[in-house]
Amino acid sequence: MRIGIVGGGAAAVALLDSLAQLDALPGTVTVFEPSTHLWGGRPYGPDLEVVLVNSPPVIMSIRHGDQRHYARWLGERAAAHLDERLGEPLVPRALYGEYLRQAAEEAAARLPVDVQHGRVTGVERRGGEVVLRTADGHGQAVDRVVLCVGSGTPRDHFGLAGTPGYVADPYPLARTLPGVPRESAVAVIGSGLTAVDVVVSLAAVGHTGPISLLSRSGVLPHVWQRPVRYEPRHLTAANLRGARTTGDLAGLMRAELDGLGEDFDAFAADLLATPAEDPVVRLRRQIAAIDAPDLGRRILQQAAHTLGPLAWSLLTDRAQLAGEHYRTAVSVSSPMVPVNAVQFDRLLERGQLTLVRDLRTVEPSSPGFRIRAAGGSLRADVVVNAVNPPPHSVPPAAAPLVASLLSTGLATANPAGGLDVPSGAPLHVVGDLAAGGTFVTSSIPAIAARAAATAQALLSD
Ligand SMILES: Cc1cc2nc3c(=O)[nH]c(=O)nc-3n(C[C@H](O)[C@H](O)[C@H](O)COP(=O)(O)OP(=O)(O)OC[C@H]3O[C@@H](n4cnc5c(N)ncnc54)[C@H](O)[C@@H]3O)c2cc1C
Incomplete structure (x- = not known):
């Protein structure tokens, strides 16, 4: 079988690794990737040293079922990157990219992998095979396509594209921040992990001007707590299968905390206070x-990564989580380090x-920008767009390909976002474009799990 993997980021590495672990090789593999930085994808390419992975090692293993795969690779490198407060190593994202590169190379030593430098722009169906067409017009026939193109880039909510002083996409920060004058007034749109990256990186490159973080909600990511090894007794996959509502999930969480002697009501009240509480006080x-001993938030975060997709597929009242509690859910499941x-x-403090x-608005106002919020207006010389793209958004580089997959019937658009694959179609999707995930952007464990399942599916194909 000829397998064509479109995209050479973390999802592709997870898939290659899973394929290489199989007892039988399902066939030859061609990876299509336009970037010169193979295997890092959007997040894990060369960047400033201060741009760190957002999660402790246990969340960063690219091999599903082997949580220590990444920690073993880190080995002695870990000591140089210890986050004292977390008690765990947090490496620059580029170094994590090196882990991905080595994992891909190890897999390539066991599999017949060919890498084509190019962007896939369309597909043609020819009998049972699919021809992948790249931007230079080259066509390659394969039997199965795996879409691993990642997620979108920040939306331009205020139509500022092309305005001098506007940074439409902050990554890599090593490229965008040198263009920001040190004393300038910088406004960062967004208050999620990307916005935190921008602020911390501005400080690291010696920015002296004022920085304003602009958002509607003001909700900041929660802060990771020191990991504690704990095996839930109630909030388990088996018990989850009977859950239908967020109330049922809360019931499992209550049972978990009752068993530990922790106060569920106080825990829930603290979470629900997220959008209303002063974000600085909360931070x-x-x-x-x-390093507080209470386990509630740790258990919830672990469950969000390991059980989130299963819970999401079962819930009948998703709208409440994706609507009213969206900010809180993203903030708690994607904490800052x-x-x-x-x-x-x-x-x-400074x-x-x-x-x-x-x-409310950000408008060009020569020179610079005028910003209006409920509390008044302010000016900025530079505006950095650090809005997190919504899950299931199509990366610009993959837009023509996705349109082609839809028009040829290889995929259909799920009403809740992402791509569904009609039964029997020779396509698989790994990563954020796969329909059916949660409303939170796919993290490494979710991608690794999906890649492992896809490798099995390719084998049985
Ligand atoms: C800035 C940032 C930081 C993150 N940090 C973490 C973290 O610390 N921990 C965590 O668990 N998750 C993190 N995430 C979540 C992230 O989604 C995953 O970690 C992971 O990188 C996703 O991998 P991917 O392969 O799906 O997408 P990507 O890594 O984006 O790779 C997709 C690849 O597809 C290529 N491509 C796109 N279109 C085409 C096309 N038409 N033809 C060929 N190739 C194409 C792109 O060039 C790219 O290389 C982060 C995400 C971002 C954006």
């Missing part, structure tokens, strides 16, 4: 709780960083 409380939280707080909530 400081969370920094103070990095302690080292960034502490730096962020230092900038707030008065260099200000949080602006209830953002």
Whole structure:
């Protein structure tokens, strides 16, 4: 069987690794990737040293079923990257890219893998095979296609593209931040992990001007707590299969915390206070709780990564989570790392960083920009767009290909976002474009799990 993998980022590495672990080789593999930085994808290419992975090692293993795969690779390198507060190593994202590269190369030593430098722009169906067409017009016939193209880029909510001083996509920060004058007033749109990356990186390159973080909700990511090994007794995959509502999930969580002697009501009240509480007060409380012994938040975060997709597929009241509680759910399931939280707080304390909530508009106002929020207006010389793209958004580089997959019937658009694959179609999707995931952008464990299942499916194909 000839397998064509479109995209050479983390999802492709996870798939190659899973294929290489199989007892029987399902066939030859061709990977199509336009970037010169193979295997890192959008997040894990060369960047500033201060741009770190967002999760402890246990969340970063590319091999499903082997949580320590990445930690073993890190080995002695870990000591140089220890986050003292977390008690775990957090490496620059480019170094994690090196892990991905080595994992891909190890897999390629066991599999017949060919890498084609190019962007796939369309497909043609020819009998049982599919021809993948690249931007230079080259066509390659394969029997199965696996789409691993990642997720979208930040949306331009205020139509600022092309305005001088507007940074439409901050990554890699090593490329975008040198163009920002040191004393300039910088406004960062967004308050999620990308916005935290931008703020921390500005500080690292010696920015001295004021920084404003603009968002509607003002909700910041929660802060990772020191990992504690704990095997849930109630919030398990087996028990989850009987859950239909968020109330059922809360019941499992209550049972878990009751068993530990922790106060579920206080835990839930704290979570529900997320959108209303002053974000700076909340941030400081969370920094103070990095090594607190309570397990509630740790258990919830672990469940969000390991059981999230299963829970999501069963819930009948998803709209509430994806609507009213969306900010809180993203904030708790995608926390910032302690080292960034502490730096962020230092900038707030110093008065260099200000949080602006209830953002209304950002307009060009030569020179610079005028920003209006509920509390008044301000000016900025530079605006950095750090809005997190919504899950299931199509990366611009894959837009023509996705249109072609839809028009040839190889895929259909799921009403809730992402691509469904009609039964029997020679296509698989790994990563954020796969329909049916949660409303949170796919993390490494979710991608690794899907890649392992896809490798099995290719084998049985
Ligand atoms: C900035 C950032 C930081 C993150 N940090 C973490 C983290 O610390 N921990 C975590 O668990 N998750 C993190 N994530 C989530 C992230 O989604 C995954 O970690 C992972 O990188 C996704 O891998 P992927 O292969 O699906 O997508 P990507 O890594 O984006 O790779 C997709 C690849 O497809 C290629 N491509 C696109 N279109 C085409 C085409 N038409 N033809 C050929 N190739 C194409 C692209 O060039 C790219 O190389 C982060 C995400 C971002 C954006």
